[in-house]
Amino acid sequence: GENVEQHPSTLSVQEGDSAVIKCTYSDSASNYFPWYKQELGKRPQLIIDIRSNVGEKKDQRIAVTLNKTAKHFSLHITETQPEDSAVYFCAAQKKAGGGADGLTFGKGTHLIIQP
Amino acid sequence: DVKVTQSSRYLVKRTGEKVFLECVQDMDHENMFWYRQDPGLGLRLIYFSYDVKMKEKGDIPEGYSVSREKKERFSLILESASTNQTSMYLCASSFLWRNSNQPQHFGDGTRLSIL
Numbered sequence: 001g002e003n004v005e006q007h008p009s010t011l012s013v014q015e016g017d018s019a020v021i022k023c024t025y026s027d028s029a030s031n032y033f034p035w036y037k038q039e040l041g042k043r044p045q046l047i048i049d050i051r052s053n054v055g056e057k058k059d060q061r062i063a064v065t066l067n068k069t070a071k072h073f074s075l076h077i078t079e080t081q082p083e084d085s086a087v088y089f090c091a092a093q094k095k096a097g098g099g100a101d102g103l104t105f106g107k108g109t110h111l112i113i114q115p
Numbered sequence: 116d117v118k119v120t121q122s123s124r125y126l127v128k129r130t131g132e133k134v135f136l137e138c139v140q141d142m143d144h145e146n147m148f149w150y151r152q153d154p155g156l157g158l159r160l161i162y163f164s165y166d167v168k169m170k171e172k173g174d175i176p177e178g179y180s181v182s183r184e185k186k187e188r189f190s191l192i193l194e195s196a197s198t199n200q201t202s203m204y205l206c207a208s209s210f211l212w213r214n215s216n217q218p219q220h221f222g223d224g225t226r227l228s229i230l
Contacts, residue, residue, distance in 0.1 A: 001174060006157075031216070032215075032216035034218060034219070036221075042223070043205070043221040043222060043223050043224060044158070044205070044221050045221075046218045046219075046220070049218060051215075089157060089158065091158075093216045095215075095216065101163075101216070102148050102150075102160035102163045102171075102173050102174075103148075103150075103158070103160065103219060104160070104174070105150075105157040105158040105159070106157055107155060107156060107157040108157050
């Protein structure tokens with residue numbers, strides 16, 4: 001099955017600096033890569049996603065890049081703010097037969113924004 | 116806005132009990148999923164369903180079963196609860212569009228303790 005590795009497990013950056021979280025996946029059949037943000041005690045919320053036919057996607061301060069050849073994708077957050085502090089999860093998903101397939105998640109990155 | 120509702124936020128049960136966790140979504144989504152979340156392990160897929168009465172095993176199905184009798188409702192069943200099933204359980208749903216993966220939306224989770 002799919003295996004998703006995520007690094008680092010903890011990332012501390014100064015407010016206003018950039019943060020980068022990296023993930024690798026093992027199954028070349030994976031074609032959808034979402035990123036979720038989870039604040040303490042709350043549900044995971046989708047913040048951005050990318051499909052395998054796209055190399056980069058941006059939404060305001062957040063961007064995601066995908067390298068299919070190397071099987072890795074990254075989340076970039078620029079101009080970090082205190083409200084960016086949370087746990088971030090990457091995930092990979094592939095199509096399975098005629099129906100859906102579940103997500104395989106990385107173990108998460110605890111992002112800490114230092115004031 | 117998508118609404119995924121889990122019946123309980125907190126639940127305490129005893130070992131050997133049969134436990135039911137309920138999830139309802141209001142967006143007519145075809146796909147529904149059950150994950151468990153444990154510290155340091157991220158989210159892991161237990162079971163998913165892409166249609167009424169259809170179910171597929173995820174990565175960790177042992178000790179669990181599921182039921183989907185109606186499109187909006189997906190139940191997770193712990194046949195005989197054990198202490199190692201103490202965890203946070205998250206339900207998610209997504210729609211199927213042209214056989215491509217669509218974002219999954221999560222409920223608030225049920226924190227289950229097995230004593």
